[in-house]
Amino acid sequence: MFSLEGQTALVVGIANDQSIAWGCARALKAQGAKLAVTWLNDKAEPHVRPLAEDLGAEIVAPLDVRDADQMDALFAQIAQKWGHLDTLLHSIAFCxxxxxxGRVVDCSAEGFGLAMDISVHSFLRMIRRAEPLMPEGGTCITVSFQGASRVVEHYNIMGPVKAALESAVRYAAAELGPKRISVHALSPGPLATRAASGIAEFDELLDSAARRAPTHHLATIDDVGAYCAFLASREASNVTGGVHPIDGGYSIVA
Incomplete structure (x- = not known):
C-alpha cells in the first residue's frame, strides 16, 4: 500500500535486538528507506553496530544527545551524505x-532535569536540526507510554516526563505543519525492553496488560515498527500531532 523507496531515515535509540527502535528500523528498511543509525557510547557500540550493518545502514555514528558537538556532526554527516532527511525516529528516555x-514528590531537581533533557528536550533539539533537511516535508516520531495520561504503578516520575513529551509533540506539530513536517508519538503498551526492565515490578505489569488487553496480546516491536513505517510514508502526510496507541486495546480498558 505504501513505499519508502528513496527516502532516508535517522533512527536513534537502538540498544539491542529487543529495542523499539530496532523494530522500527527493520520496518523502515523493509519498505525501502535508507538508514542512519546511532549508538550511545563505547559500551553500546558492539551491540548496535552489528545490527546496523545487518540492515545495511549507510551512516553509523555515535550520539550522546547531551553532546551538542556529536549531534551537530551527525546531522552534518546526513546533510553531506544524503542532502536531506525524510524521517527522524527518537526512541530514548532516561531517569x-x-x-x-522514588515517589514523584521526592524526585530531585537534578534527576528531574536530566530526565526531561534526555527524554524530551533532546527530541526538540533533533527536530530543530532536522528541519532544514526537510524542505519538502518529513516526519518526526518519538515514543511515549500511557503513563503520561494516567497513573501507572511504579512508572513514577517518567509519567510527568512523558506527559511533557506528548505536549511537545502537539506544539511542534502545530509549528511545523505549514512546512509539511509531521510530528508523532508512538505509545506502545508495556513491552519487554531493556529500558523498561528498570521499572520496579515490570513483569507484573506485563502480565496484567496481557490479561486486560482486548486482544490478550502484548504489542511487539514489529507492531510498533509497522505503525512507524506507515507514519513515515507520504500516505500519512496529512496526519500529525497524535499520540498513537499500539497496545492491543489495553489503553481503552478501565
Whole structure:
C-alpha cells in the first residue's frame, strides 16, 4: 500500500535486538528507506553496530544527545551524505535510578532535569536540526507510554516526563505543519525492553496488560515498527500531532 523507496531515515535509540527502535528500523528498511543509525557510547557500540550493518545502514555514528558537538556532526554527516532527511525516529528516555524508583514528590531537581533533557528536550533539539533537511516535508516520531495520561504503578516520575513529551509533540506539530513536517508519538503498551526492565515490578505489569488487553496480546516491536513505517510514508502526510496507541486495546480498558 505504501513505499519508502528513496527516502532516508535517522533512527536513534537502538540498544539491542529487543529495542523499539530496532523494530522500527527493520520496518523502515523493509519498505525501502535508507538508514542512519546511532549508538550511545563505547559500551553500546558492539551491540548496535552489528545490527546496523545487518540492515545495511549507510551512516553509523555515535550520539550522546547531551553532546551538542556529536549531534551537530551527525546531522552534518546526513546533510553531506544524503542532502536531506525524510524521517527522524527518537526512541530514548532516561531517569537516574534513585529518582525513577522514588515517589514523584521526592524526585530531585537534578534527576528531574536530566530526565526531561534526555527524554524530551533532546527530541526538540533533533527536530530543530532536522528541519532544514526537510524542505519538502518529513516526519518526526518519538515514543511515549500511557503513563503520561494516567497513573501507572511504579512508572513514577517518567509519567510527568512523558506527559511533557506528548505536549511537545502537539506544539511542534502545530509549528511545523505549514512546512509539511509531521510530528508523532508512538505509545506502545508495556513491552519487554531493556529500558523498561528498570521499572520496579515490570513483569507484573506485563502480565496484567496481557490479561486486560482486548486482544490478550502484548504489542511487539514489529507492531510498533509497522505503525512507524506507515507514519513515515507520504500516505500519512496529512496526519500529525497524535499520540498513537499500539497496545492491543489495553489503553481503552478501565
Amino acid at each position: 537516574p535510578r534513585d529518582d525513577l524508583h
